[in-house]
Amino acid sequence: MRKRKIIFMFLAIFVILIGCNDQDNQKENNETQTNQENQGSDSDSKTTNKNQENEPVTEEEDVDDANEENDESDKTENNSEQEEITEPQYELTDSWSFQPLNEDINDKVALLTIDDAPDQHAVEMAETLKELDAPAIFFVNGHFLDTEAEQEKLKQIYEMGFAIGNHTYNHQRLSEVSEEQQREEIVSLNDLIEEIIGEKPKFFRAPNGVNTDYVKQVVADEGMLLMNWTYGYDYFSPYMDAEKLATAMVTGEAPEVDVSYSLLDPGANLLMHDREWTYQALPDIVNGLRDKGYEMLDPALIKVPE
Numbered sequence: 001m002r003k004r005k006i007i008f009m010f011l012a013i014f015v016i017l018i019g020c021n022d023q024d025n026q027k028e029n030n031e032t033q034t035n036q037e038n039q040g041s042d043s044d045s046k047t048t049n050k051n052q053e054n055e056p057v058t059e060e061e062d063v064d065d066a067n068e069e070n071d072e073s074d075k076t077e078n079n080s081e082q083e084e085i086t087e088p089q090y091e092l093t094d095s096w097s098f099q100p101l102n103e104d105i106n107d108k109v110a111l112l113t114i115d116d117a118p119d120q121h122a123v124e125m126a127e128t129l130k131e132l133d134a135p136a137i138f139f140v141n142g143h144f145l146d147t148e149a150e151q152e153k154l155k156q157i158y159e160m161g162f163a164i165g166n167h168t169y170n171h172q173r174l175s176e177v178s179e180e181q182q183r184e185e186i187v188s189l190n191d192l193i194e195e196i197i198g199e200k201p202k203f204f205r206a207p208n209g210v211n212t213d214y215v216k217q218v219v220a221d222e223g224m225l226l227m228n229w230t231y232g233y234d235y236f237s238p239y240m241d242a243e244k245l246a247t248a249m250v251t252g253e254a255p256e257v258d259v260s261y262s263l264l265d266p267g268a269n270l271l272m273h274d275r276e277w278t279y280q281a282l283p284d285i286v287n288g289l290r291d292k293g294y295e296m297l298d299p300a301l302i303k304v305p306e
């Protein structure tokens with residue numbers, strides 16, 4: 001028992017000394033924690049509690065007024081990370097809609113997605129959705145993340161709690177470029193996103209919904225869920241108008257582009273873009289769908305590859 005304690009202390013000191021700034025070290029840190037948890041069942045809870053208690057104490061020690069705010073936001077972040085560990089409740093169907101994994105789960109849901117972000121309106125759109133308490137996926141393009149200011153926008157959207165999806169680096173039609181470029185379009189953006197928000201995307205949507213077999217393989221290798229959409233109208237000129245767009249999205253019908261029947265069904269996967277008229281239409285779209293009994297699907301509940 002003593003030996004273990006000494007080894008543990010040695011490990012703890014070692015971990016503290018090397019810090020945890022790079023990924024390898026973080027891994028070691030996690031491994032150490034897992035090992036701690038595996039040790040004797042009695043001491044388990046104590047060790048875990050001790051660890052939890054120790055963190056705030058260290059924080060309090062060097063608290064001054066300026067730091068207090070940071071400490072608090074750190075804690076909130078930790079909490080939300082814990083809450084995010086939820087069991088999947090919905091899966092993607094072959095027609096790009098979502099179905100519940102069992103019959104007790106509400107099937108009358110619609111997923112909101114915003115493509116080509118963060119361009120002009122993405123942050124405002126995220127703020128609007130946040131006010132409406134409506135979750136969504138923002139599918140981002142690498143060419144909108146070149147500058148620090150642009151990267152800051154992505155961070156803001158992510159920190160407001162929205163899921164971030166990969167919409168390729170340069171928004172090229174993937175069937176028209178080499179396999180090497182297809183991979184580069186996807187993987188380089190995943191790396192960039194991880195660099196900015198500390199997390200790789202779990203969702204992928206190809207520009208214009210054009211996927212090749214090779215793209216599907218790369219997306220699977222990267223552990224992402226590939227999705228297109230069930231309907232969206234904001235890129236058709238008759239619907240580049242907030243009022244007309246809101247009506248079309250809520251009814252599912254867009255007669256001016258020959259959709260004279262409703263595409264709105266339970267599990268709808270709604271395509272929208274970072275555009276001014278879509279931004280203006282967002283509250284009416286969300287409220288209109290809710291009036292029809294639809295719940296906005298939380299991306300955190302979607303089953304993604306392990």
Ligand SMILES: [Zn+2]
Binds near residue numbers: 115116167171207208
């Ligand atoms: Zn796009």
